[in-house]
Amino acid sequence: MPQIDDKLAPIYEEVVRRNAGEPEFHQAVREVLESLGRVVAKRPDYLEDALIERICEPERQIIFRVPWTDDKGRVQINRGFRVQFSSAMGPYKGGLRFHPSVNVGIIKFLGFEQIFKNALTGLPIGGGKGGSDFDPKGRTDGEIMRFCQSFMTELYRHLGEYTDVPAGDIGVGAREIGYMFGQYKRLTNRYEAGVLTGKGLFYGGSLARKEATGYGNTYFTQAMLKTGGTDFDGKTVVVSGSGNVAIYTIEKVQEFGGKVIACSDSSGYIVDEGGIDLGLLKEIKEVRRGRISQYVRMKGEGNGAYFVKSGEGSIWDVACEVAMPSATQNELTGKDAAKLVKNGVTAVGEGANMPCTPEAIRTFQQAGVKFGPGKAANAGGVATSALEMQQNASRDRWSFEKTEAKLAEIMRDIHDSCYSTAEEFGAPGDYVIGANIAGFIRVAEPMRAFGVI
């Protein structure tokens, strides 16, 4: 297991002590601190003024009650969160997650990752994350609307285009952003378009934001493949998940000539050896909001597609050359990684946040698999959110082509800065170290300029 430098180990111990029972947050902090040993060896001044300790402590954490009424007239209670982690680079920026597994530790890990990810984009956005333990599964539009309105009725006072700008994440897409924007507008009596991103195209949303995270991961992974003189063309690819990130990863990989043969949801995974039919997948997931097993039923018997129920196998048992985990944290374990390596995987691009466990990352890196960590590889979503903010601030609207071209350029820049930073700090080819160090330096500099705050 990689070690934390002696000078940084007490910081990690204090994070664990102060944030007891939050293993995902510990995991995210540990990975960054493991990388930073190389930085403080060269630049011991970064140890001054508790700068690293301050990065590990959120600027503000908000936890609130969200009461709402279901369709049967019963009052339901959920818990809402917003962790405003770092405003060193700009207003807090990061998504909202609605999922029953949400707790403060999950939101803190996501907010912490977001600081470095947002810094890597080179755009002026700080790091934050929020959400609720609300489960949207099986809820009607009316229930979703009442929940979103209640959630925003508390959260609105902490937001603003210069303060904190949320967007979507798991369980939060254009429908939820629409309800929340409507309630924000009503409560504040302000048409403040830049307060949320991922908005619908009729009221200030950006073209290509919906596609951006999946497309961005595909651009990043393509850049990694190119360092080995290859690309997606003709490669077999597995993408976990079947939500926003997964769908638009599949779309771009197919455009680049790759063949995506499997995807999943929390009920299980499907394999289609002929290549996923994206039109059918979108119909099931974006229109019907259905389960992934419907793919096999709708495709019809004898068409080479099959479904494996959750618990009866893992999507990572499916052999592929490129793996793009795009569902949730710690979904790909050391055992899964060993299986993928045995089956010939050559590159992994993380679409989700922290989908690979530390053991999985180690297994990939030791086997020489090119590994793109989420905070770099999936930064295209938040980068395009920042482009949405630019369009809102200038009352402008860019074409899909212009926005995607900027996204592609940002992803190439992120790739190149991770690659060159890893080399500079003596770890060539290690994108984890490259991303952590490049992101850290960008945040550390303004923090020092601001003094002890």
Ligand SMILES: NC(=O)C1=CN([C@@H]2O[C@H](COP(=O)(O)OP(=O)(O)OC[C@H]3O[C@@H](n4cnc5c(N)ncnc54)[C@H](O)[C@@H]3O)[C@@H](O)[C@H]2O)C=CC1
């Ligand atoms: N939406 C965005 O722009 C960005 C999202 N991400 C990350 O990408 C991942 C996916 O997010 P979205 O596609 O936006 O969410 P989504 O809600 O559209 O889709 C999530 C997908 O993951 C699956 N999933 C969730 N929990 C699971 C579990 N425990 N086991 C198996 N499958 C599970 C769901 O069934 C669904 O297919 C998350 O880790 C999110 O934090 C990262 C950067 C930006």
Ligand SMILES: O=C(O)CCC(=O)C(=O)O
């Ligand atoms: O677009 C955004 O502001 C947030 C995207 C996000 O939540 C993420 O990058 O994980």
